[in-house]
Amino acid sequence: xxxxxxxxxxxxxxxxxxxxxRIFLIWLPIAVIADWLLxxxxxxxxxxGTMSTSAASQQFDIKVMSVLAAPVFAFVVVYAGYAFxxxxxxxxxxxxxxxxxxxxxIQATWITISAVIVLCLAAFGTxxxxxxxxxxxxxxxxxxxxxxxxxxxGTPLQIQVIAQQWRFTYRxxxxxxxxxxxxxxxxxxxxxxxxxxxxxxxxxxxxxxxxKADANPGVNNIAYTTVEHTGTFxxxxxxxxxxxxxxxxxxxxxxxxxxxxAWAHKTEIKLASVTKMLPAYATSYDPTTxxxxxxxxxxxxxxxxxxxYYPPQDPVQP
Amino acid sequence: MAIETQPERAQGAGGGLPAEGGGxxxxxxxxxxxxxxxxxxxxxxxxxALGDYLTGATGAANQYPNxxxxxxxxxxxxxxxxxxxxxxxxGLGVFNDILRQMVGRPISxxxxxxQNSGLARFFRYELDHKVVGIQYLVGMIxxxxxxxLLAMAMRTELLSPVNHVFTSQVYIEIVGEHGTMMMMLMTSxxxxxxxxxxxxxxxxxxRVAFPRxxxxxxxxxxxxxxxxxxxxxLGGFPFGWTGYAPLSIQATVGADSYAVxxxxxxxxxxxxxxxxxxxxxxxxxxxxxxxxxxxxxWSMVSTSFLFVLAAPVLFAGMYMLIMDRTAQTAFFEDxxxxxxxxxxxxxxxxxxxxxxILALPGFGIVSExxxxxxxxPLFAYKVAGAGMIGVSLLSFFVWQHHLFDSGINPDMxxxxxxxxxxxxxxTGFIYLVALGTFWKAKIRFRVPMLFCIAMxxxxxxxxxxxxYLSDVPADTxxxxxxxxxxxxxxxxxxxxxxxxxxxxxxxxxxxxxxKLNEKLGLWHFWIMxxxxxxxFLPLFAxxxxxxxxxxxxxxxxxxxLNDWVSISSYFLGFSILLFVINxxxxxxxxREREVGNPWQSRGLEWQVSSPPPADNFDQIPVVLSSxxxxxxxxxxxxxxLHPPAGVVTAAxxxxxxxxxxx
Ligand SMILES: [Cu+2]
Numbered sequence: 001x002x003x004x005x006x007x008x009x010x011x012x013x014x015x016x017x018x019x020x021x022r023i024f025l026i027w028l029p030i031a032v033i034a035d036w037l038l039x040x041x042x043x044x045x046x047x048x049g050t051m052s053t054s055a056a057s058q059q060f061d062i063k064v065m066s067v068l069a070a071p072v073f074a075f076v077v078v079y080a081g082y083a084f085x086x087x088x089x090x091x092x093x094x095x096x097x098x099x100x101x102x103x104x105x106i107q108a109t110w111i112t113i114s115a116v117i118v119l120c121l122a123a124f125g126t127x128x129x130x131x132x133x134x135x136x137x138x139x140x141x142x143x144x145x146x147x148x149x150x151x152x153x154g155t156p157l158q159i160q161v162i163a164q165q166w167r168f169t170y171r172x173x174x175x176x177x178x179x180x181x182x183x184x185x186x187x188x189x190x191x192x193x194x195x196x197x198x199x200x201x202x203x204x205x206x207x208x209x210x211x212k213a214d215a216n217p218g219v220n221n222i223a224y225t226t227v228e229h230t231g232t233f234x235x236x237x238x239x240x241x242x243x244x245x246x247x248x249x250x251x252x253x254x255x256x257x258x259x260x261x262a263w264a265h266k267t268e269i270k271l272a273s274v275t276k277m278l279p280a281y282a283t284s285y286d287p288t289t290x291x292x293x294x295x296x297x298x299x300x301x302x303x304x305x306x307x308x309y310y311p312p313q314d315p316v317q318p
Numbered sequence: 319m320a321i322e323t324q325p326e327r328a329q330g331a332g333g334g335l336p337a338e339g340g341g342x343x344x345x346x347x348x349x350x351x352x353x354x355x356x357x358x359x360x361x362x363x364x365x366x367a368l369g370d371y372l373t374g375a376t377g378a379a380n381q382y383p384n385x386x387x388x389x390x391x392x393x394x395x396x397x398x399x400x401x402x403x404x405x406x407x408x409g410l411g412v413f414n415d416i417l418r419q420m421v422g423r424p425i426s427x428x429x430x431x432x433q434n435s436g437l438a439r440f441f442r443y444e445l446d447h448k449v450v451g452i453q454y455l456v457g458m459i460x461x462x463x464x465x466x467l468l469a470m471a472m473r474t475e476l477l478s479p480v481n482h483v484f485t486s487q488v489y490i491e492i493v494g495e496h497g498t499m500m501m502m503l504m505t506s507x508x509x510x511x512x513x514x515x516x517x518x519x520x521x522x523x524x525r526v527a528f529p530r531x532x533x534x535x536x537x538x539x540x541x542x543x544x545x546x547x548x549x550x551x552l553g554g555f556p557f558g559w560t561g562y563a564p565l566s567i568q569a570t571v572g573a574d575s576y577a578v579x580x581x582x583x584x585x586x587x588x589x590x591x592x593x594x595x596x597x598x599x600x601x602x603x604x605x606x607x608x609x610x611x612x613x614x615x616w617s618m619v620s621t622s623f624l625f626v627l628a629a630p631v632l633f634a635g636m637y638m639l640i641m642d643r644t645a646q647t648a649f650f651e652d653x654x655x656x657x658x659x660x661x662x663x664x665x666x667x668x669x670x671x672x673x674x675i676l677a678l679p680g681f682g683i684v685s686e687x688x689x690x691x692x693x694x695p696l697f698a699y700k701v702a703g704a705g706m707i708g709v710s711l712l713s714f715f716v717w718q719h720h721l722f723d724s725g726i727n728p729d730m731x732x733x734x735x736x737x738x739x740x741x742x743x744x745t746g747f748i749y750l751v752a753l754g755t756f757w758k759a760k761i762r763f764r765v766p767m768l769f770c771i772a773m774x775x776x777x778x779x780x781x782x783x784x785x786y787l788s789d790v791p792a793d794t795x796x797x798x799x800x801x802x803x804x805x806x807x808x809x810x811x812x813x814x815x816x817x818x819x820x821x822x823x824x825x826x827x828x829x830x831x832x833k834l835n836e837k838l839g840l841w842h843f844w845i846m847x848x849x850x851x852x853x854f855l856p857l858f859a860x861x862x863x864x865x866x867x868x869x870x871x872x873x874x875x876x877x878x879l880n881d882w883v884s885i886s887s888y889f890l891g892f893s894i895l896l897f898v899i900n901x902x903x904x905x906x907x908x909r910e911r912e913v914g915n916p917w918q919s920r921g922l923e924w925q926v927s928s929p930p931p932a933d934n935f936d937q938i939p940v941v942l943s944s945x946x947x948x949x950x951x952x953x954x955x956x957x958x959l960h961p962p963a964g965v966v967t968a969a970x971x972x973x974x975x976x977x978x979x980x
Binding site for chain 1: 774868
């Protein structure tokens with residue numbers, strides 16, 4: 001089948017214009033311009049920005065994917081558009097098209113090119129995880145579970161993220177294990193988020209930091225990043241967790257190392273009485289300790305969803 | 319190969335009426351939809367009472383004390399649903415023949431289909447695959463429109479980030495109902511109507527392999543639909559279509575409607591797939607070699623394999639979930655030794671093949687239709703078939719890409735990244751085939767062809783955005799956001815549903831002998847195509863800007879984009895309304911006959927009258943050539959519909975002989 005078509009295609013090609021060349025010449029400038037725009041003009045503004053190492057690596061991946069995707073998309077659209085204009089059915093023409101059943105070389109070329117693109121992408125994605133010793137990439141900000149395999153160099157600052165319906169609280173084990181809803185990070189230091197949940201599955205998504213890790217009950221899900229610029233960032237719950245899932249968000253702050261130390265020491269002292277009531281710091285919490293946790297939270301004045309639009313008494317447990 | 323030579327004796331296409339015959343009893347005493355409803359209500363009440371008894375609500379000993387994991391009401395609800403399903407089927411007469419056989423009385427299914435003509439047969443447990451196809455078609459349109467209305471309700475709520483149309487409780491119920499209804503029922507949106515109706519005709523068979531199983535697969539869908547919808551009366555469920563535990567264990571009784579309906583739908587598709595696989599393997603006419611099988615049939619076979627292999631996993635997952643909620647097992651409850659990862663793995667081991675269940679039938683329709691409208695053979699037939707088989711095989715090896723941020727198995731991420739990206743190679747074959755077929759074609763832009771072209775366009779965007787999600791770093795930004803939501807709406811709504819529309823405009827003249835109004839069809843197409851893209855393209859940006867899925871409220875700076883999307887979604891809904899108007903107007907009011915072969919198709923299904931005769935073919939045809947031999951000089955007809963006596967028998971003898979030698 002495939003072999004016979006090659007001959008069927010060539011005689012017509014001699015008499016008519018070279019459609020393949022035309023399509024290529026229309027496609028090439030479109031692909032080049034689209035790639036240039038995507039990489040150099042729009043690229044630096046692509047999500048999720050460059051606030052941290054993991055955000056930057058995600059942005060770079062999205063940029064690379066876009067640069068590969070645009071020519072593929074453009075090729076199919078240009079080819080189809082050309083076909084619809086040039087090879088459309090003309091009024092009064094009742095004949096059929098040429099019986100082309102296939103074309104071995106074109107088929108082989110298509111399969112080879114798509115396989116090469118795909119395998120390169122897979123190798124690229126694996127590299128971007130830090131699988132080849134790139135410690136700065138450290139799993140690209142994705143939650144790696146209790147025993148991470150891609151880690152940054154040095155001793156990271158540990159922050160435990162405790163998710164529950166419907167708020168995030170944060171514990172700082174290196175500062176006496178106090179718990180608060182305020183999220184402060186120092187700039188330029190590797191940070192280790194230990195994400196866990198005390199009820200259902202949530203997801204800790206620090207958008208501008210490029211950190212996303214599911215909060216599973218009973219599991220310590222570790223994600224790394226190093227923040228490179230001071231400023232604020234959004235934290236949102238990214239896994240449907242019930243009624244007020246959409247209201248489960250807050251803001252984090254990235255400050256200088258000195259400012260962070262000052263804040264941490266001050267808060268440690270301020271919350272000392274609450275910290276004493278808390279269960280001892282652990283990578284995950286048994287449901288039996290939840291009542292204890294909540295009692296402490298009430299004393300610290302933290303209750304209800306952390307959403308901006310709701311007074312704390314609004315959300316009710318389902 | 320087992321070729322059916324005596325279909326009349328083996329299994330008529332007729333209905334499951336009692337042996338006394340339909341005429342003997344008044345209409346209301348014959349099993350049909352109304353007796354099924356009675357059966358379902360009686361069954362529900364019985365089951366509920368039984369559940370109340372077991373849980374002690376009626377004063378009996380409380381054998382299953384209420385523990386915080388679930389409500390004590392779960393037993394009555396689950397048992398009520400279960401007995402309602404059985405009552406529904408009993409009311410339909412599904413068990414009649416089985417019981418007759420058990421007591422040694424003759425079964426009644428030998429009545430011929432044309433003796434049961436008339437509208438009433440569409441409301442009965444009817445064994446003719448053509449009736450089942452029409453039942454599926456109407457059912458699927460109803461299910462799709464219901465779930466579509468729920469989607470528009472969601473978009474109405476999202477018009478404003480802070481002002482509310484619904485309470486958060488109602489909103490989350492709508493989210494769950496929309497998602498689950500679409501994902502569980504649209505699995506059959508093409509296999510049900512077109513697979514059941516057309517596959518036997520396309521392969522030159524008078525019947526399907528298992529007419530009872532096929533009819534049963536349809537009659538489970540209205541029950542799944544109603545059970546799911548009844549969740550609204552039980553307070554709904556707050557966990558979307560994925561039902562992640564432990565939220566789904568914590569949820570109130572509405573969650574039982576989700577688990578029972580989804581599990582039931584798993585049974586339905588497994589049965590439907592089983593029937594199609596056996597039909598295609600065993601009931602092909604002489605000369606219908608694998609290399610001549612229409613591409614649509616290839617897609618039905620590959621989808622059916624996914625049905626049969628993936629749906630039992632879903633059923634198991636739903637069963638464990640129900641057990642966790644009722645019998646207080648702890649498969650998924652971390653604090654009692656279970657694991658929420660188990661649910662995630664089970665769900666996506668089914669869920670990812672399901673995504674391809676929602677893609678392959680669309681590939682099948684577009685690949686089947688473009689040769690007809692290009693007036694050229696399908697380019698690279700074998701590559702197209704290999705693409706479908708490759709997609710279905712690989713789809714079982716990619717499920718953990720849904721769990722890249724879950725913390726599970728970080729060392730497996732490169733593996734699942736590569737398998738996920740590999741799947742774009744066979745998917746790309748579908749585009750190679752399309753572009754090759756367009757080459758030097760004579761493309762006729764009729765309504766079905768326009769829908770096919772739109773499907774290729776939409777699925778291209780859906781497919782390319784899917785590659786972003788396969789890459790762990792890029793996925794870490796996009797996972798769980800509106801980007802994912804836009805991506806799979808592009809593949810399912812933009813791919814599957816556009817292909818479904820192409821199929822309706824193309825095959826409705828075949829199935830009913832009536833053609834849809836072409837002018838309204840053009841309006842429907844253009845509004846749907848533009849509104850679809852206008853609705854879902856901005857959602858990629860919304861997701862990349864940081865808006866998670868299924869939220870009730872969102873960042874105020876994203877209101878502009880969200881409003882644009884919501885308003886576009888109304889136009890999309892309007893286009894579907896146009897379609898429904900066209901469908902009803904053309905088939906009920908105008909009824910413009912279209913008995914010939916309006917598309918000059920070579921497909922075997924177009925060689926018989928429209929609608930086809932009761933037995934599809936007067937005689938088993940002998941297939942002579944490929945259905946795609948357009949433009950071939952002196953091409954053979956696709957089949958000999960009246961082969962000389964003895965030819966079919968000889969073909970069977972030689973097939974048998976070949977089998978003996980082998
Ligand atoms: Cu949450």
